[in-house]
Amino acid sequence: MKLDVEFCGVKFRNPLVLASGVLGVTGASLRNVVKNGAGGVTTKSIWRFGHTGHPSPVIIANEHYMLNAVGLPDAGIEKAYVEIGQYMKNKPAPLIANIVEAKISDFAEVAEKVAALKPDIIEVNISCPNVEDEFGKPFSCSRDDAAAVTAAVRKKTKIPIVIKLTPNVLNIVEIARAVVDAGADGICAINTVGPGMALDLETREPILANRVGGISGPAIKPISIKAVYDIHKALPKIPIIGTGGITTGEDAIEMTMAGATLIGVGTAVYYRGIECFGKISGEMAAWGKAHNVKSINDLRGVAHAGAYIKKIPNFN
Ligand code: DHB
Numbered sequence: 001m002k003l004d005v006e007f008c009g010v011k012f013r014n015p016l017v018l019a020s021g022v023l024g025v026t027g028a029s030l031r032n033v034v035k036n037g038a039g040g041v042t043t044k045s046i047w048r049f050g051h052t053g054h055p056s057p058v059i060i061a062n063e064h065y066m067l068n069a070v071g072l073p074d075a076g077i078e079k080a081y082v083e084i085g086q087y088m089k090n091k092p093a094p095l096i097a098n099i100v101e102a103k104i105s106d107f108a109e110v111a112e113k114v115a116a117l118k119p120d121i122i123e124v125n126i127s128c129p130n131v132e133d134e135f136g137k138p139f140s141c142s143r144d145d146a147a148a149v150t151a152a153v154r155k156k157t158k159i160p161i162v163i164k165l166t167p168n169v170l171n172i173v174e175i176a177r178a179v180v181d182a183g184a185d186g187i188c189a190i191n192t193v194g195p196g197m198a199l200d201l202e203t204r205e206p207i208l209a210n211r212v213g214g215i216s217g218p219a220i221k222p223i224s225i226k227a228v229y230d231i232h233k234a235l236p237k238i239p240i241i242g243t244g245g246i247t248t249g250e251d252a253i254e255m256t257m258a259g260a261t262l263i264g265v266g267t268a269v270y271y272r273g274i275e276c277f278g279k280i281s282g283e284m285a286a287w288g289k290a291h292n293v294k295s296i297n298d299l300r301g302v303a304h305a306g307a308y309i310k311k312i313p314n315f316n
Contacts, residue, residue: 118159193220
């Protein structure tokens, strides 16, 4: 099965992209992810100025989920110029630059500065779940705030813009519609779930220093699949980066059937190592071969059509 896809006019040799927040800090680590089979990479969220993260412990994980509250630490745009600049020289695969700010009015500036690096796509993080005491609720919990951030970024660049949405809303489709109406080219669904909390029975306190953290990993896959399914159904022409709990090739196929074009892979790096990209794409290709599918593009959104079921004899 052929795995190459096109997303917002950008060609990817396979749909697997490194999700933001994992290994996306230096040019060398981004290159290493591509070497291990990713079709593209997303940087960790970039701020205009340096940003101090949360104190440790910042991550815990078990076989079901990961909980993290790293606090979006970053060295700021000057450092991004150095690291992304290094990656962009003989770029091995498309680069998605992820940006974040605390105030709607600051997104225009970070977008303009990052656009100068000429990334293939700009992804806007308006959905970090553990920042509430620092700067209020995530913008992607509000249609108006999400649209305002999108419009501010849109004004500054013609580079394709993807808005990364939180699943922690009653109706993610409403938010997706609002950002598309405000000029977004694509949607990334979903950011982490929650926040959630885990307690240490000995200290009798929350394990994470921030007390709460975003939930990722296998446990959240049904939530990400539903979000992508719902968004694709409502907005079939809008390309989606489907992310959330994707760990195996079969997960990636499922996400494609729900409607995703690109597949974000983040926490799987913890479970399967950096080699997970090559492993997952190998598993996707093997599934395609076993099911006689020629291209991943033939599977996109098929969960909606009902056409496949109708072709199975005697299926009730
Ligand atoms: C953090 C940021 C996120 O966007 C997220 O989903 C979870 C955690 C963080 O840096 O704390």
